[in-house]
Amino acid sequence: MKLESLIQAIPVKQISGNTNKEISGLDSDSRNIQQDFLFVAVKGTAVDGHQFIDKAIESGATAIVCEEMPENITPTTTYIQVSDSKEALGLLASEWYANPSRQLTLVGVTGTNGKTTIATLLYEMFRLFGEKAGLLSTVCNYIDEKAVPATHTTPDPITLNKLLREMVDVGCRYAFMEVSSHSADQKRIAGLDFDGGIFTNLTRDHLDYHKTVEAYLKAKKSFFDHLPKNAFALTNLDDKSGMVMLQNTKAAKHTYSLKTLADYK
Template identity: 70%
Template sequence: MELQKLIQVLDAPVVTGNPQAEITGIQSDSRRIEPGFLFVAVRGTAVDGHTYIAGALEKGAVAVVCEEIPQGLNDKCIFVVVKDSAEALGKLLSAWYGNPSDKLVLVGVTGTNGKTTIATLLYQMFRKLGHKAGLISTVCNYVDGEAIPTEHTTPDPITLHALIARMVEAGCEYAFMEVSSHSIDQKRISGLSFNGGIFTNLTRDHLDYHKTVENYLKAKKKFFDDLPATAFALTNLDDKSGMVMLQNTAAKKLTYSLRTLADFKGKILESHFDGTELLINNREVSVHFVGRFNAYNLLAVYGAAITLGKTPEEVLVVLSTLHSVSGRFETIRSPKGYTAIVDYAHTPDALTNVLNGIHEVLDGNGRVITVVGCGGNRDKGKRPMMAREAVRLSDQVILTSDNPRFEEPDAIIQDMVAGLTSADMEKTLCITDREQAIKAAVKLAQKGDVILIAGKGHEDYQEVKGVKHHFDDREIVRNLFANQQA
């Protein structure tokens, strides 16, 4: 594609050199530059792409998009100077792929908890309703029925636009994606045209990156601020930040709630470990999900599907057939009459939600044994909070390792212990080895009890010193239960 045609999507760029140059690809990683490519120098959180411009040109880049031209480079180089190269990258990629997000219905889900469940259930629902659909999520990306492994909640812009282009090529009519606060702040979603946005909730998370809850909230809110008038914005009315998300959006404003009047109103009628009886807009439905937090997730799914033109009857029928996402309140039964639940809960609020969901079903019958850790090189402030919530809502707690990354697991556990009193420690064990911690919980459990193994959910690895070692909570539990007798 000709450079001049490509940069028409940018806001008043300053061009030095020949704008008629032919571009054969776009890249923001100088190591992946090939002859004929356009290199976009993005200022990241760890590195500044501007420092790699010379290297990109040496590898054959014919043009560079940047915020300032480095001194001492060849005058024959083609430079396109913009105010924000991260924003420009998304717009250029969208144009390069023929604006794929304009050719399907794209719905983004953002918030602290529930993103994966809501996006995945919408993807599953629309496929069950006979549509081709795509999914971009923490667990796995899908182009209709084709699974594509994922490493981030929201991929980098190049992967993201290529993925949506593949969806369009495969005939997908809809795409549902998790939108992380990082991706909003880093403008990874620049150039995408959203038809709708869903807000789940906002609690403490990612403060290692955002530094303050206010910055975290602003990042989420920006997603809704940028939605066009043709889109919809569906928010959780029961969350204290729910209406904040709608303050400045031009999109159609919609709400869902379990507590008060809303466009999509729900009520829990009955709970058990096999599912929940729900009332949604005065219609009853039985679902294979447990806990208030999942009731909120299902309300969001219902609301989005109705807003996208589906009838209440067909949506409720499909809702009744859907099952939990991998590693989200995933239930494994022991032959000895107790239950293990594996869940991704890795924030204080998510842990509280899952434990409350367990208590809603137990109703005082049976103990709760919680195995939990915290990830390394992440927000340290939530570690004592996680421990306190676990102890408050459990009969026995085992603090263990999660993904220590480049920190020492014992040091992370001590950060968690710092949030506990001497009385709390009387029902708390510290077992650094995660497999041994799970084994200890299984030995402690009796008929009618529930073991919650929190933090890793669908993950099948443990990250230690930059290396991912195979480790799957569900696999460990199933192997332990396989050797039991009733």
């Protein structure tokens, strides 16, 4: 794919170098970089990818997406500066795999407990209806009936879009996925076109990462904040954070409950 075509998917601050070049792949891990790759320098929680720009170029990267322009510019390398390289990685990965989430009815499930159960039940139910469907979950990923081992609750953007592309290619019309708070906070789901979101519940969890319950809640809520208006947002009315999740969503709001009056009881 041409670099100039690929970077149309991201908001760019400035470009240094030639964009009329062919890109053979992209990655945010410098160890995976090959000849003519695009390297996305992401600031992670433990490691800053900007430290590995030179290593990526040595391995064959001809284009770099970064938040900070390096002091030493290589003349043959193209540098694309962005405000948020985490978000850029998600958008670029979606574009690289021809935006597979737009060709699926994609539903995300978030919450502390019950994500795997709900996503798996939906996947199994739709397949019992005779539909081809995909599943992205903590236990295992499925491309219709083909099992793919899972390494994270929500994979990195490149793996995520690769799996979604494989689902589309085998004829899947539906995909159900767990959306972890880590993935929402790290913008691993950036660029995905969700048709619906489901909230289960919120209890104290992952505070080693989020530090506070409020930050944990905000990470979950950001998933619903970014749902498009033609999507649905389904929340658990029995959980005290249930309606908080939907406060700022543009999606159509729906509720379910075991204890009180709701859209689905």
